[in-house]
Amino acid sequence: MTDARTAASIAMLEKLVAFDTVSRNSNLAFIDYVRGLLGAHGIESRLVYNDDRSKANLLATIGPMIAGGVVLSGHTDVVPIDDQKWSSDPFKVVERDGRLYGRGTADMKCFLAIILGALDTLAKAPLKTPIHLAFSYDEEVGCLGAPSLIKFLNENLPGPRAVIVGEPTDMKVVSAHKGITGVRTVVTGHESHSSQTHRGVSAVMVAAELIQFLQGLSAEAAAKGPFDALFEPNHTTLTVNHIAGGTAINIMAGQCTFQWDVRALPGDDPDAYIARFRRHCDEVVLPRIRKIAPSCAIETIPRAGTPALKVERESPAEELARRLTGDNVTRAVAFAAEAGQFQREGLATVICGPGSISQAHQPDEFITKEQVALGTRFFHDLVTHLAR
Numbered sequence: 001m002t003d004a005r006t007a008a009s010i011a012m013l014e015k016l017v018a019f020d021t022v023s024r025n026s027n028l029a030f031i032d033y034v035r036g037l038l039g040a041h042g043i044e045s046r047l048v049y050n051d052d053r054s055k056a057n058l059l060a061t062i063g064p065m066i067a068g069g070v071v072l073s074g075h076t077d078v079v080p081i082d083d084q085k086w087s088s089d090p091f092k093v094v095e096r097d098g099r100l101y102g103r104g105t106a107d108m109k110c111f112l113a114i115i116l117g118a119l120d121t122l123a124k125a126p127l128k129t130p131i132h133l134a135f136s137y138d139e140e141v142g143c144l145g146a147p148s149l150i151k152f153l154n155e156n157l158p159g160p161r162a163v164i165v166g167e168p169t170d171m172k173v174v175s176a177h178k179g180i181t182g183v184r185t186v187v188t189g190h191e192s193h194s195s196q197t198h199r200g201v202s203a204v205m206v207a208a209e210l211i212q213f214l215q216g217l218s219a220e221a222a223a224k225g226p227f228d229a230l231f232e233p234n235h236t237t238l239t240v241n242h243i244a245g246g247t248a249i250n251i252m253a254g255q256c257t258f259q260w261d262v263r264a265l266p267g268d269d270p271d272a273y274i275a276r277f278r279r280h281c282d283e284v285v286l287p288r289i290r291k292i293a294p295s296c297a298i299e300t301i302p303r304a305g306t307p308a309l310k311v312e313r314e315s316p317a318e319e320l321a322r323r324l325t326g327d328n329v330t331r332a333v334a335f336a337a338e339a340g341q342f343q344r345e346g347l348a349t350v351i352c353g354p355g356s357i358s359q360a361h362q363p364d365e366f367i368t369k370e371q372v373a374l375g376t377r378f379f380h381d382l383v384t385h386l387a388r
Contacts, residue, residue: 005118005380006373009110010100012117013372014093016109017102023077023141026054030076034058034135037116041123045133048152050145055137057149059157063127063386067158070320070386071132071347073165073338074111075139075146078104084363099366106355106367111166114354114375121380126387132160139338142182142304146338150345162317165339166353168360168367171374172331173321174351176230178263179308180336181270185210185300187245190293191254200252201289201296204245207256210298211240213280214260217273228265230311230332236264238273259303263334266310274302307340315348324381325352333357352378 002010019030031047038045038060045060058076063069081090081103088094090103115122115133122131134153138144153160167174187207192200218238227234238260245256262270281298289296311330312318322328335357342349354375355367 002369003373006369006376008117009114009372009376010093010369013100013105013110013113016113016116017093017104018091020091021077021104022080023138024080027076027137028054028056031056031058031135034116037119041119043119043123046152048148050137055145057137057145057152058133058135059149059153060133061130061157062122062133063125063130065130065158067161069130069132069158069160070382071134071153071160071163071342072115073134073136073163073342074108075136075338076112077138077140078107078109079140079361081363086363098369100369100372101364101366103365106168106365107357107360108167108353108355110355110367110372110375111353114372114379118376118379118383122383125383127383128388129386131383131386132157136338143306143336143338143341144304146341150342150347154345160347162315162320163339163342163347163349164317164321165337165342165349165351167335167337167339167351168353168355168357169333169351170356171325171352171354171371171378172329173318173325173327174331174333175309175311175313175318176266176332177309177337177339177351178231178236178265178334179270179306179340181262181264181274181305182259182303183261183274183300184257184259184303185298187256188295188297189252189254189256189289190296191247192252194250194252197252199292201292202252203256204253206285206289206298207243207245207258209285210277210281211243211258214238214240214277217276226265226268228332230330231265231334233334236262236268236270236273238262263336264308266308270305274300306336306338307344309337309340309343309349309351312343312348315350317348317350321350321352324378324385
């Protein structure tokens, strides 16, 4: 039987999932709804917009405006459902066999729903130290929103002692994550009839060669390290996950673009891999193809990303999360999150949230009701702890 607090979390989750906050869309309707909920409980919130004001981060404080508060951080966006085969409407929570299906149920609207579903309790709690809510945009496309939110937080709030990022960890404490740097490479070749390969340069063929070089860098990292046994895989990885180029089968491709990422261990420098790739382009590939067509080019553009989160075993965030969960195992995850951005700006940070990352980004994404209950209990225990 579901207790009243967990039922409130589930009811709020149903409302939040109904907002289509896929990253390519605005999140303002979602943010307006959250602001309305907070305002109805006398809680002021402030927004930090993106450049064209189509999206916004939200920051709110409950309790006394003093140092030593706890930041609860979550992102409002979700990944697309395009080309995924769902058994039910992705933007409607459906319960089957103790699982709650819907886009964002695991990653990571349940964490937000637990907080917002308990606003009656939170607003009335005699907090001795504050809880700060930090809800961001565009986490799923490179952690784009969090930097401006963190800057605003550091400039306008008394220093928090801990940040808890509610990414799905099965309510286990996670102390470290890999960083991610996204990169886009554009190869410009020279079009010609595909029967006259001596007159043209296929950008697709060059891209394939460069992708093979990246595969070699990744294999080298797997063989030579650095290594960290906390992670699986235990080394930095490089992967190419999107490619587009060419016009027709009988035209040597004039352009090809591929996108790749470096997922680096804490302490390993992603820029070093990008620098090696660029040297290979400049010293090996470009001189060869420019002998055929001087206009050939290779442009490599690092895009948004987030630094790794490193273990800080005795940080205030570690101490608080372990006290509330009773979990004393040191863990790391291979996925990237906004946690590394908070830590980079001097804030003690851990990851701990309901749901499993194994369900994230999948068709028929779900969270179990058991995880909702565990997350709800964690939140109410936090409120009780901060009211003592």
